[in-house]
Amino acid sequence: MKTLHLALRSLRNRRATALLTICAIAISVALLLGVEKMRSAARDGFANTVSGVDLIVGARSGQLNLLLYSVFRVGDATANVSWESYQKIARHPDVAWTIPISLGDSHRGFRVMGTNGDYFKHYRFAGDREIKFASGKPFEDLYDAVVGAEVAKQLGYSVGSKIVIAHGLGNVSFAKHDDKPFTVVGVLERTGTPIDRTVHVGLQAITAIHVDWQSGMQAPPGSQIDADDARALDLTPTSITAFMVGMESKVMTFTMQRAINEYRQEPLLAIIPGVALSQLWNLVGIADTALMIVAAFVVLAGLLGMLTAILTSLNERRREMAILRSVGARPRHVFTLLIAEAGMLATAGVASGVAVCYGLIFAARPLLEKRFGIFLDPGGLTGYDLAILGAIIGAALLMGALPAWRAYRNTLSDGLTIRV
Amino acid sequence: MIHYFKFLICSGLGLAALVSSAESLEQHAHSHGAVTLNVALEGQVLSLEIDAPAINVLGFEKSPRNDAERQAVAAVDTWLSAGRDIAGVPRAAECRLQSVTYVAPKLGSGHADYRPRYTFRCANPAALEWVELWALRRFKDVEKVEVNVISASMQRQDTLAPGSLRVSLK
Incomplete structure (x- = not known):
């Protein structure tokens, strides 16, 4: 808990970079979730339009x-x-x-x-x-x-x-x-x-x-x-x-x-309407998959951006780490501090990404209704969506291990006098 | 545990109709290697309809030229009109073959298709989780199996994975 608090304070100290990183992750998550939501909503919308007609x-x-x-x-x-x-x-x-x-x-x-x-x-x-x-x-x-x-x-x-x-x-x-x-x-x-x-x-x-x-x-x-x-x-x-x-x-x-x-x-x-719809989805499925792959790569780019931001900040923060060490923080505290930082950035990014995604869907809905007569009901987050979002945060934690390990190494050798 | 069982043939009921084809199928889409299975389920009645190019059933599509080919045609006629070893369903569904509609295709210079239709009565249709198209084991060089499934709550098209015989009805 203390580590989380510290990580939060440290991030607040660097809020511009942190906000930009969160933005990058949010946009990429909104894209990924948007593609997934549109796909399932469009399918449900079509499937619900006609039933009982043989x-x-x-x-x-x-x-x-x-x-x-x-x-x-x-x-x-x-x-x-x-x-x-x-x-x-x-x-x-x-x-x-x-x-x-x-x-x-x-x-x-x-x-x-x-x-x-x-x-x-x-x-x-x-x-x-x-x-x-x-x-x-x-x-x-x-x-x-x-x-x-x-x-x-x-x-x-x-x-x-x-x-x-x-x-x-x-x-x-x-x-x-x-x-x-x-x-x-x-x-x-x-x-x-x-x-x-x-x-x-x-x-x-x-x-x-x-x-x-x-x-x-x-x-x-x-x-x-x-x-x-x-x-x-x-x-x-x-x-x-x-x-x-x-x-x-x-x-x-x-x-x-x-x-x-x-x-x-x-x-x-x-x-047979349902059979024709299946054919439509087979056709559209390829484009769906391509979009999902693109979106997944955008998420990866977002996470790499976060990694870059944390890594570059490490040098500037050697003193911060040294002070932490001097007040009794162990190297593993420094390690968890940086992992927590990555986790918080990713979680904030994912949360705002979900918000952006729903915001965009609700904004675009009247337009889609008007232009195509298709009614999108994004629904709540499904288990599948949550799994995707969880995987993104998991990947962020995993990526956070890299700067965490480097900071851990630094704190072992640096001591209070930093040779830059 | 799921058991397989072979469909019983109610002999002597004369349900298997073997009528020589006078129908012309000229407007029917016909592509070699592609087999279609139509599955319809309503109440206790399960209907399976196979649509397969003669070349994938017999190995040739012209009128038979020698005894071996004539025998092959006769064997297929017997097999498809009897309804044995055509398809399997979960044993718990308690299905019995009720009728076969089979019209032997006219083998000539043009295309020909086999289109047998089998109707089953299932005492426990709730257990009908899948159908396996065993007939595929005897078909030759099938590249694609398209399955259309309709029931009271669903209309769907699937493609069977290569080597797979099973169609999910859920």
Whole structure:
């Protein structure tokens, strides 16, 4: 205890160097921990976004592409699925339910998704959680919309608000479906998934707002069809972007997946969301590992910086050591003093590194949510994190043994008269 | 202690269906050396589906040219349609082979794949901690085994380590 106290006083005497050393260690620890936290948080975030969906079916492209645009609203579809194919698969006796998805429009930067009531009934996230309404109810009328929690919060919407959907994506769109405004009839509870950033409308509504559009342009005035006239039309879509499938029995999933992938009438792709995610992690895993290695080396550099600082201070501190010796400190006291110093520097560095890391994650979170719709929950320090941090402090103590040994040698030979 | 046991074949039930293939698999991705195992578990039903290129099962992928090759094809048909020595699970799971879906592939000039499917009923599915794909011991030159696992709580893809037969279901 006395040694620790002494080490602390000695460090305070050299606070500038000590603070810089702590900073160097803190930054390197924040980096290492940040990489690790982001990795696990991103995985959990993705894994929690969709559950209970056995298959996702879209136009034939890539597994990851389909997963990303249908569930995470990242990227776009290359082609659509015809309504006939969708109906045929949806009516298959092995299929319990389906959720059609129609994407492509937006509302002030938020994606608009056309779907039907089954979405609120069957979609699950984070294990077995259902989509719940904070207020209102699912859409019933053609021009009803249900907004996610984040949409409602950012744009200040509540049940009864009128909204206009823009054609295509993007924050500022000149092509607006302003002739057919929607009424918000429901606001969803926060889910921590891209649902929060989505405006949901009925599939027929997507057809209705495009009914008088041709090649990305609204028909000229005169041949436009107004909102009420559109109600009278057959609004069954000709195609949808993708659909989710729940099987009667999970055992049939692979068989159904194969049947869809070999479907002759239309090139379709069926993916199992969890399997596609595993593939994504395999792909990203290499980059993850590379980042971790880089971060580990940065930590090593930080610790070497500490070692350098302590070693260079040794010469200046010969007198300090000599005084300690003169008041009765044994060489082993000097040894533990320097080890304690290294340990304290490293512990302070690790502690501030953890603080910096959490600070940065919380600061970056809204941005990531906004840009990518990914919700990062860093959680507490896991056993693995603690093991890493413990290893860093252990390495610091081990490194501290080097200057400690040198100081020990010096105190043996120096005595009170120092020959420099 | 974990015991292995061989799956019992309920003879005379006619569950093993051996139908000649009329299906065309032209759109199926086919790469030599790559075997896929699909494992699905729901309630007491465990379904295993193997997808292996004929070259890795037989050692060749054309129509058999001599008696030895014809015998090899016949032996594989018997083996895969019987379901014996295909896979193992912990004994405590008390699994019984319930049905085999096996369609002998059409060996011709193009690619061919074996895709047998085995359904087991397990009295104690909670003990199903792993599945071992014993069939791999008889396959030839397999370079990669991709395993897709789905159950009520999980969807996952793993790659079996070289030389390993065991797939964790936990």
